[in-house]
């Protein structure tokens with residue numbers, strides 16, 4: 001009996017298009033087609049998180065003809081998979097010769113050689129691609145899959161970094177800021193919709209003068225640009241009777257999580273030195289709010305975070321821990337513990353104490369004042385989500401202030417030109 005050759009085709013395919021069908025057709029000429037369907041984890045290591053979950057993608061791909069087997073591929077760089085399968089042929093589009101995956105391509109060629117296998121490259125179908133389709137259907141994310149994104153990410157990775165997006169431009173910058181680290185690409189995982197920056201861009205105080213409906217409308221600009229999950233800072237959530245409508249609006253806007261803080265009365269930003277007019281809610285009242293928010297969600301994946309202000313208000317660590325226990329018991333998916341200290345000692349102390357009784361709850365921290373602490377120290381201490389809550393807006397503010405005064409001083413823009421993005425760059429950015 002002559003054994004049939006194995007023709008291996010790696011696929012991510014949360015959008016299946018004719019380019020994929022073309023690759024499978026080619027692969028069949030060489031042998032039995034095994035599809036290596038990349039897991040969510042594998043995909044998220046080299047590009048944005050997939051829109052469809054692994055199971056959904058599996059169902060989709062299993063309906064395609066010409067496939068002998070689908071296996072789960074958990075490594076995006078093929079280091080384990082290739083050794084295991086030792087395929088005779090490895091079939092891939094030729095669009096990976098440049099860019100992110102070119103190193104991986106070199107590895108595949110060498111590895112395949114070691115058992116006499118061969119890389120077959122199929123010319124890229126230029127009029128179709130995942131990106132083209134994704135753009136065409138205007139980001140393509142159905143609201144429900146958008147809402148689920150954060151929970152899905154947290155299942156795969158327990159450490160995420162987020163940054164504040166206050167409009168379409170900041171979302172665009174976040175979407176396109178990537179750092180190549182060895183063979184991996186580092187990018188921000190999620191977006192923080194901040195009450196502080198949403199107020200500041202309108203030159204309004206962070207005291208809920210900018211109401212929820214204005215802020216939620218603004219999210220549209222962001223979701224048009226970015227498919228990263230959004231966490232919404234809802235201050236104290238307002239009146240308990242209004243909470244179900246807030247949660248519903250957030251879900252309908254594609255938000256993945258809401259943060260409610262345990263303060264009452266007129267809102268004052270937590271980083272404000274004078275908190276004398278701020279009161280902390282009772283555990284009973286606030287726990288009720290958490291329950292109401294949890295019970296009003298439509299999607300089981302929408303997450304509710306309880307923000308504890310004990311350390312901000314000077315009410316102590318004991319109070320913070322007591323509250324965290326109660327809020328988790330009330331159904332909060334996670335805790336946001338905040339501090340306005342210059343160092344992270346009290347945050348790390350909280351994390352240590354909290355982790356003694358809760359291993360699973362998600363903990364979010366915002367190192368604005370203790371900015372010298374690195375993400376990895378916070379993750380190591382037990383945090384799951386680290387958020388840079390206002391740095392983009394602050395950098396834009398400083399740059400604009402400097403440019404405005406330079407123009408006034410010089411009576412022309414020439415001196416400012418070297419410190420600002422060129423017109424060419426700006427025009428190209430938008431197209």
Ligand code: SPV
Nearest residue numbers: 194195196233270271389
């Ligand atoms: C925000 O970004 O609006 C926050 C975080 O709530 S802080 O400003 O530190 O209170």
Ligand code: MG
Nearest residue numbers: 194195196233
């Ligand atoms: Mg806020």
